[in-house]
Amino acid sequence: MLKKIFFAAALLLASELIAKPVVIASIAPVEYLANAVGGDKIEVQSLAKGDVHSYEPKPNDMKAVAKASLFIAAGLEFEEAWIPRFKASAKNLVVVKSDAKIAKLKEERGEQAEHDEKHEAHADPHVWLNPMLAITMARNISDALIDMDKANKDFYLENFQKLMNDLLAFDESAKESLAGLKNRKFVVYHPAWGYFAAHYDLEQISIERSGKEPKIDEMASTLKMIKDENIKVIFADPNRSQKSAQILASQTGAKVELLDPLGYNLLENLKIAVGAIKDANSPK
Known part of the structure; x- marks a missing residue:
């Protein structure tokens, strides 16, 4: 009897020790999309706060990335420099580009920059502020979560569908509000x-x-x-x-x-x- 109780307790403890997959998002809006799709099946946190153009990871950020299974990028400049280092610190880290399949606008840089032939054009990364493009980002995140955790495919798809419906409903309302x-x-x-x-x-x-x-x-x-x-x-x-x-x-x-x-x-x-x-x- 004691052996059965001990065995049951050990199984319970083992299940509690199985941590949820850690997902790192580069910025807070992408964290929101990941949370909306991943729900309670994943643990999500974002890195860059404030001015993302000057972001550099802190030691705690690097520790978090080292434990992560998935990194969700958003097409920001700092990612180009840091993703190779993130992958070096987390050998099994999978990187997904949430902005994949999205055509980028040229970032507005001012009149002087527009006329400067030496000026390098920058792609505007703020795609999440268009709700239709946010849906594309959420779909890319959903696909990545399913690849990582096929057992919960239906859960992720259901959450994605709900998020998409919410964004579509907002879009219709926004168009009506701004039309006049x-x-x-x-x-x-x-x-x-x-x-x-x-x-x-x-x-x-x-x-x-x-x-x-x-x-x-x-x-x-x-x-x-x-x-x-x-x-x-x-x-x-x-x-x-x-x-x-x-x-x-x-x-x-x-x-x-x-x-x-x-x-x-x-x-x-x-x-x-x-x-x-x-x-x-x-x-x-």
Whole structure:
């Protein structure tokens, strides 16, 4: 009898010690997509917080990656430098590109950069801010999870279907909300909303130029545009400097509001963006 009890206890302990697969996402919105698809079958965390363009892993990040089975990339610049090192520290790490099969836009870099023949064009990585492209990313994540854990294929597919339906429902609502706007321009500090703008027939105007604070003449041209277009709201990025946005607001009477392209809850973040842009561009 004691042997049976001991054996049952040992089996219970062993099952508890079997850890869930660790999945590392490069950024929080991709973590959200992975959690939505993977549910309680996986353990997910993201790496880059704040300004992802200057991200370098901390020791704790490297420890987390070393335990991971899957790394979900999003097409960001830092991934090119660090993924080979991640794979070296985790021999069995599988890397999936969540942005696979997505045609990239050219990142807005400012007028000077556009006319500089030596300037290298950069692909805009912010594909998750278009809900249709977020669905593609989620499908790529679902495929990767199924490859890693075929026993739970139906679970992952069901979760993906629910997430897709939620994003499709949001998209229909967003199109209705934004359809009647006459002024379809919105001003942002960092040009992260290009895919979002293109999808909803909006025009994103960036304060930042070539990844840097604007020069005096660039500020002057943006200032004139804000006045000419009667722009009432300037959207700043909470992950970046808000100095230029505040200066422009003080000289035009516009107000500064925050839009976070890297917020974890992607669906809620997109809803906030639609509401904010609609409110900013609706007649008062």
